[in-house]
Amino acid sequence: MAEKKISKTIEAPVNLRDLTICDATVQMLEKARRDGVETAFDRAISMKACPIGADSACCKHCFMGPCRLNAKDPYGKVGVCGATIDTIMARNFARAVASGSAAHTDHGMGMLDLFREVVKGHAPEYRIKDVQKLEQVAQSIGIEVEGRTPEDIAMDLYKELERTYTQVEGEIPFAQRAPKKTQETWRKYDMIPRGSMREIMEMMHRTHMGVDQDFENLTKQFSRTALADGWGGSMVATEISDILFGTPKPVAVEVNMGVLKEDHVNVIVHGHEPNMFESMLVSVNEPTLIQAAKDAGAKGINLVGMCCSGAEMMSRHGVPHAGNFMSTEAILVTGAVDAMVVDVQCIKQGLVKVAECYGTPLLTTNYRCHIEGAQHIQFNETKPSECTDEMVIKAITRFKSRNKPIEIPKMRNMGIHGFSHEYINYMLGGSFRGSYTPLNDNIINGRIRGVAGVVGCTNPRVKQDWVHVELVKELIRNDVLVVQTGCSQVALAKAGLLTPEAAHLAGPGLSEVCETVGMPPVLGLGSCVDNSRILIACTEMVKTGGLGDSIADLPVAGAAPEYMSEKAIAIGQYFVASGVYTVFGVTFPIVKDTKFHDMLFRRMEEEWGLGKWGFTPDPYEMARLMIAHIDKKRKALGIDKARERVMMDFADRQKLEA
Numbered sequence: 290m291a292e293k294k295i296s297k298t299i300e301a302p303v304n305l306r307d308l309t310i311c312d313a314t315v316q317m318l319e320k321a322r323r324d325g326v327e328t329a330f331d332r333a334i335s336m337k338a339c340p341i342g343a344d345s346a347c348c349k350h351c352f353m354g355p356c357r358l359n360a361k362d363p364y365g366k367v368g369v370c371g372a373t374i375d376t377i378m379a380r381n382f383a384r385a386v387a388s389g390s391a392a393h394t395d396h397g398m399g400m401l402d403l404f405r406e407v408v409k410g411h412a413p414e415y416r417i418k419d420v421q422k423l424e425q426v427a428q429s430i431g432i433e434v435e436g437r438t439p440e441d442i443a444m445d446l447y448k449e450l451e452r453t454y455t456q457v458e459g460e461i462p463f464a465q466r467a468p469k470k471t472q473e474t475w476r477k478y479d480m481i482p483r484g485s486m487r488e489i490m491e492m493m494h495r496t497h498m499g500v501d502q503d504f505e506n507l508t509k510q511f512s513r514t515a516l517a518d519g520w521g522g523s524m525v526a527t528e529i530s531d532i533l534f535g536t537p538k539p540v541a542v543e544v545n546m547g548v549l550k551e552d553h554v555n556v557i558v559h560g561h562e563p564n565m566f567e568s569m570l571v572s573v574n575e576p577t578l579i580q581a582a583k584d585a586g587a588k589g590i591n592l593v594g595m596c597c598s599g600a601e602m603m604s605r606h607g608v609p610h611a612g613n614f615m616s617t618e619a620i621l622v623t624g625a626v627d628a629m630v631v632d633v634q635c636i637k638q639g640l641v642k643v644a645e646c647y648g649t650p651l652l653t654t655n656y657r658c659h660i661e662g663a664q665h666i667q668f669n670e671t672k673p674s675e676c677t678d679e680m681v682i683k684a685i686t687r688f689k690s691r692n693k694p695i696e697i698p699k700m701r702n703m704g705i706h707g708f709s710h711e712y713i714n715y716m717l718g719g720s721f722r723g724s725y726t727p728l729n730d731n732i733i734n735g736r737i738r739g740v741a742g743v744v745g746c747t748n749p750r751v752k753q754d755w756v757h758v759e760l761v762k763e764l765i766r767n768d769v770l771v772v773q774t775g776c777s778q779v780a781l782a783k784a785g786l787l788t789p790e791a792a793h794l795a796g797p798g799l800s801e802v803c804e805t806v807g808m809p810p811v812l813g814l815g816s817c818v819d820n821s822r823i824l825i826a827c828t829e830m831v832k833t834g835g836l837g838d839s840i841a842d843l844p845v846a847g848a849a850p851e852y853m854s855e856k857a858i859a860i861g862q863y864f865v866a867s868g869v870y871t872v873f874g875v876t877f878p879i880v881k882d883t884k885f886h887d888m889l890f891r892r893m894e895e896e897w898g899l900g901k902w903g904f905t906p907d908p909y910e911m912a913r914l915m916i917a918h919i920d921k922k923r924k925a926l927g928i929d930k931a932r933e934r935v936m937m938d939f940a941d942r943q944k945l946e947a
């Protein structure tokens with residue numbers, strides 16, 4: 290089928306069903322094999338991970354090395370400089386946190402740049418869409434809003450939030466939103482970020498050869514760096530995006546590859562920053578461009594998202610979503626994609642070749658991310674539609690010259706997305722008394738056992754979507770309410786769990802709550818930067834009362850069961866440093882039975898009163914660990930007996946019904 294074959298014979302010993310549970314992706318991988326097209330799934334099989342690197346037992350921070358230590362005998366050897374296994378692992382971990390935090394904070398800074406230009410009137414195609422959110426965010430950090438114009442408030446908010454990045458002394462503004470006791474713990478260990486630029490710079494400095502060689506001291510600084518992401522860059526990205534583009538409200542959206550339309554010009558936006566995507570949404574609705582598409586023989590223009598900006602656009606505007614990280618190459622194999630538009634983060638270089646095989650233009654738009662072999666059309670916020678219009682025209686041209694058979698998997702899954710923390714408030718409390726009290730009450734009375742955040746990537750080292758889906762099913766079956774973001778949310782949407790009907794898969798307590806409120810047992814919050822919504826939701830739960838004084842007291846847990854990115858490590862660390870037990874799957878880049886491992890997996894919780902890390906690739910074990918932690922917190926809060934009563938009531942009712 291495809292003109293250019295990447296490799297004539299892709300070894301096909303594996304059953305595709307072992308690689309993914311996503312039927313659409315299986316169908317496309319089958320076609321890719323017929324077409325001789327290679328994807329990351331194939332490369333993950335032929336590329337064996339380096340075992341020393343996988344354990345983080347190597348260091349290349351200077352040129353006396355690289356030095357390789359032995360994970361089997363971690364204290365048997367040190368680097369040329371004398372660095373121990375704990376130093377080496379902690380430095381590697383710290384750099385992953387720094388890189389992941391940099392990605393989110395740079396994204397947040399991009400949003401803040403746009404916000405400033407909008408306030409100054411330099412970006413006339415954008416405006417402040419959500420004034421109520423503007424006021425709420427401003428108030429949350431002590432900015433006066435009474436009797437002031439939105440422009441005035443916005444300018445003050447901009448100046449305050451700029452400190453998140455550039456401040457050299459003091460505390461980043463959003464840190465003050467956290468529960469008081471959580472803040473106190475942070476202060477005790479010098480963990481409140483000054484400004485993200487400073488923290489990331491200092492982190493890079495301290496992990497240079499011959500600087501910080503104490504894993505505990507490093508742990509404090511990479512916690513601070515991670516907090517500069519969670520309560521800094523990511524939170525700025527979410528809040529400013531809501532102010533500019535609207536705070537999400539629940540919306541029914543279709544997810545999966547079946548959202549492509551054979552008779553339409555299909556444009557996929559795959560990336561992370563919502564600004565370009567917002568402008569693309571305007572362009573595809575432009576009457577002259579729609580006419581051009583019709584003149585080319587199409588019924589219209591079909592815009593769909595992938596990965597994280599896709600998750601945001603689906604939550605904010607109901608734009609259909611075509612799939613998560615491990616489906617981005619596979620979807621090009623449909624032949625139906627007339628343009629794939631990307632910005633930054635999680636964009637596999639492998640897309641270039643696959644796109645080439647099917648004659649799909651792969652268009653980069655952000656100066657930070659050029660890809661060799663892709664076409665670059667620079668996006669400019671002062672005249673955004675110039676870029677997005679041009680890309681739509683390229684897609685129309687590709688539609689006209691389609692010359693290969695098209696195969697679009699039929700799968701489409703309707704679900705409800707767009708549960709901002711503001712909406713959770715409203716949904717549970719009703720419009721007149723929006724509050725987290727009903728959620729807390731249901732946790733205290735035991736109907737809801739606890740809350741779990743299940744987030745993060747997909748990764749070809751594990752069966753795509755399977756760990757996410759099995760874990761979430763297990764959690765809700767045990768009355769744990771699940772909140773989701775990013776690629777994980779899309780995995781569950783494809784499995785049909787983001788619907789109110791999925792309540793029947795929940796345990797008796799949770800399903801009762803879901804049925805009363807009419808909500809799904811799995812709530813989709815948006816993209817990975819929207820994990821900051823979970824931090825705020827946790828804070829609201831603490832402030833509402835009855836569940837302790839700090840985030841660390843809450844019966845909550847987090848997981849990234851199929852993670853692959855450094856951003857995920859940064860997110861994991863800011864949840865841990867905020868007080869949440871966080872379990873990762875796939876692999877953990879640390880040797881067990883070392884001091885640094887003990888720091889992350891025990892001491893941060895026991896000695897510092899924060900959260901801690903957990904690890905297992907097995908979804909059922911993961912659920913067990915998370916539920917055990919939730920139960921431990923319930924016990925500490927003295928609300929474990931209430932749940933036993935709920936379960937007894939339920940058993941009685943069942944007996945009566947029988």
Ligand code: NFS
Nearest residue numbers: 596597635745746775817
């Ligand atoms: Ni998060 Fe989103 Fe997906 Fe992982 Fe990548 S798209 S920011 S990093 S792969 S969830």
Ligand code: SF4
Nearest residue numbers: 348351354356368370
């Ligand atoms: Fe080896 Fe030390 Fe240099 Fe790392 S910093 S490469 S452990 S000599």
